[in-house]
Amino acid sequence: MNQTSGAAATDGGGFDPRQAAAALDQASWAARRSFAPTPPALWAFRSLVAIVGCGSVWLSVRDQHPYAGPTAPYVAIAFVPVVINIIWSSIALRRAGTGVSGPVQRAMRIWLSIMLGVWIVAYAITAPLFHATEGHPAWGWYPANAPFIIVGLVGAVGAVVLRVWPMAGICLTLALIAGAAGFAGPAGSWLIIGIGIGAMMLIGAAYTARAQRRSIVGS
Amino acid sequence: MTTEELDPLIHVPTRLKIVATLAALPDGDGLSFTRLQDMLELTPGNLIIQLRKLEEAGYLASEKTRNGSTQKTTVALTRKGRAALGAYTQALRNLLGGLDMSATSDEADTEQITF
Numbered sequence: 308m309n310q311t312s313g314a315a316a317t318d319g320g321g322f323d324p325r326q327a328a329a330a331l332d333q334a335s336w337a338a339r340r341s342f343a344p345t346p347p348a349l350w351a352f353r354s355l356v357a358i359v360g361c362g363s364v365w366l367s368v369r370d371q372h373p374y375a376g377p378t379a380p381y382v383a384i385a386f387v388p389v390v391i392n393i394i395w396s397s398i399a400l401r402r403a404g405t406g407v408s409g410p411v412q413r414a415m416r417i418w419l420s421i422m423l424g425v426w427i428v429a430y431a432i433t434a435p436l437f438h439a440t441e442g443h444p445a446w447g448w449y450p451a452n453a454p455f456i457i458v459g460l461v462g463a464v465g466a467v468v469l470r471v472w473p474m475a476g477i478c479l480t481l482a483l484i485a486g487a488a489g490f491a492g493p494a495g496s497w498l499i500i501g502i503g504i505g506a507m508m509l510i511g512a513a514y515t516a517r518a519q520r521r522s523i524v525g526s
Numbered sequence: 527m528t529t530e531e532l533d534p535l536i537h538v539p540t541r542l543k544i545v546a547t548l549a550a551l552p553d554g555d556g557l558s559f560t561r562l563q564d565m566l567e568l569t570p571g572n573l574i575i576q577l578r579k580l581e582e583a584g585y586l587a588s589e590k591t592r593n594g595s596t597q598k599t600t601v602a603l604t605r606k607g608r609a610a611l612g613a614y615t616q617a618l619r620n621l622l623g624g625l626d627m628s629a630t631s632d633e634a635d636t637e638q639i640t641f
Contacts, residue, residue, distance in 0.1 A: 322537070322538075322539060324532070324618055324621045324622055325622065327532070327537060327539075327542060327618060328618055328622055330539055330542055330543065330546075331542055331546050331615065331618070334542065334543040334546035334547055335546045335547075335549070335550055337547070337565070338546060338547040338548075338549075338550030338551075338565070339550050341550075341565060342550055342551060405558075405561055406557055406558030406560060406561025406562070406600075407551065407555060407556070407557055407558075407561070408555065408556055408557075408558070408600055409551070409552070409554050409555030409556050409602065410554045410555065411551075411552035411553075411554060411555050412552075412555050523546075523615055524615060524618055524619055524622065
């Protein structure tokens with residue numbers, strides 16, 4: 308300590324403690340914002356994606372007896388925000404991860420690669436299954452919720468193995484929402500998933516915004 | 527408590543920002559020199575000087591990797607660095623608590639006189 312105090316004095320150290328507290332908080336806030344792979348605005352947008360995407364599909368299927376699946380125009384409406392979400396997420400992820408390296412960053416990249424594969428596999432498995440059974444498979448396993456259950460469970464297991472704890476919680480919640488949506492039937496499950504995931508994403512937006520603005524010194 | 531009890535290595539604006547920025551990363555993860563420089567808007571020379579001081583104290587570790595003709599430097603906060611920031615933050619908190627209390631006591635004194 309004694310060796311360094313002289314150096315600090317010549318570097319302009321010893322600045323006011325209040326200024327130091329403010330500088331510490333500002334640097335932490337800026338860094339948290341910069342390193343966040345999912346900023347609060349993106350969480351909020353994903354909420355909109357879930358509500359608009361699943362909501363539009365639900366509007367097209369709610370009066371179907373028997374259930375025949377969403378019609379093409381509604382699927383197109385649902386896919387526009389999904390595509391925007393994918394583009395925005397890729398940009399945010401790239402920006403946050405630029406220049407960052409280490410075990411946690413590596414684990415996150417592996418987990419994301421696994422998730423990308425699982426999304427593709429989940430739809431590749433479930434789509435032919437539903438066509439083969441005319442969209443009426445048993446046990447609450449519907450086109451709306453089945454891919455989310457698969458993705459949620461595999462994602463949660465992967466996140467636990469890689470120790471990416473927040474993602475484990477999010478994936479498990481996703482699987483639970485999708486599982487619960489099965490009780491609403493093939494059409495109703497779209498609505499439950501839209502509202503459930505929309506609410507989860509809004510909570511994510513609020514939590515991220517709060518965590519980013521948390522004061523280190525004030526806590 | 528006085529400002530002298532604050533770690534003089536961290537209690538410098540530039541180094542405080544460096545340590546706070548690296549502490550925002552998960553334990554063990556590092557940041558490239560260029561990204562850190564962009565984030566803090568420092569000149570390379572100034573950043574090198576400050577990083578060297580922190581590295582000499584064992585607060586951060588740097589790693590140089592060569593990719594073809596380009597060399598990349600990555601810096602990461604060590605456990606000792608994280609602990610030092612934690613201790614610094616706690617000292618700052620205590621100090622500010624003391625300052626607030628003395629300010630409140632001054633206000634109370636003033637009120638008593640005015641009353």
